[in-house]
Amino acid sequence: MSVSEVIFVPQGSTLGIISYLSEKNTDANKFDAVILRAMGHVQAGWIDLGAAKLSKLDFLYKLTTAKAALTQITLIPGETTAVFLQEVAKKLNLSETKLNEFYAKFAPLEDGFLVPETYKVPLGVNEEQLAAHLVNLSKKSHEKTATELLGNYDEKRWSEYLVTASVVQKEAANEDEMPLVASVIQNRLKNGMKLQMDGTLNYGLYSHETVTAERIRSDKSKFNTYLNEGLPPSPVCTVGLAAIRAAIRPAQSEFLYFVRDKKTGKHKFSVTYDEHVGTINSQK
Incomplete structure (x- = not known):
């Protein structure tokens, strides 16, 4: 029989495993369960069969002995x-x-x-x-x-939270800041303001690229929140649990701006544009 050299075997009963393998186009049937029980316990996890072509007996034996590295x-x-x-x-x-x-x-x-x-x-x-x-x-x-x-998993609703969480993940200096960053996102959207956040331009293979003024002007992608209104249509990166929690429950604030403090690496948050500019000028 022909199989992939490495296969995944789920936890479960012998018959359940046989059913799973059969669904994965492996030549396994309920009669093989009898032979497997006689050979020993089927190992759950990844199995290294060692070859793409095996006899049926060799294949069944490997299921009980050949744990993959x-x-x-x-x-x-x-x-x-x-x-x-x-x-x-x-x-x-x-x-x-x-x-x-x-x-x-x-x-x-x-x-x-x-x-x-x-x-x-x-x-x-x-x-x-x-x-x-x-x-x-x-x-x-x-x-x-x-x-x-x-309380439940709704893929569309969850995906929307992941979008917000991804922006929070890219922008926040640490997990403690995340609810505040999420509140800025929420407040700017409510006020009809573009997000104008550099982190949204660190998408894809640009993940570690410095965002320059030229990049902001030239990037015409869906992720450019200086050019486009609202959130990006999809997440810009992978997200941790803290960012997801912040996206679901942002802090209650009136902040509309934040800028990185060069001394601490954390962010300073502002309600007004004048206050924001003052914070920026104080670091020059």
């Missing part, structure tokens, strides 16, 4: 999916193009959907398997978090 990949809050997948492709010797294509196939959002954390993945995993695995884990995490914070 794992490595770790870490996605930090605020990083973009494009940069993350680029780095992962290099680390695991995968095609960056294929990895991006499969991510786009499985994920509902261009960015902001993968949950920042450290993932354990097998050496030998292919692009399709990895993209599907990361998206599936993230979807479960989003469903759990949304239910805890909002």
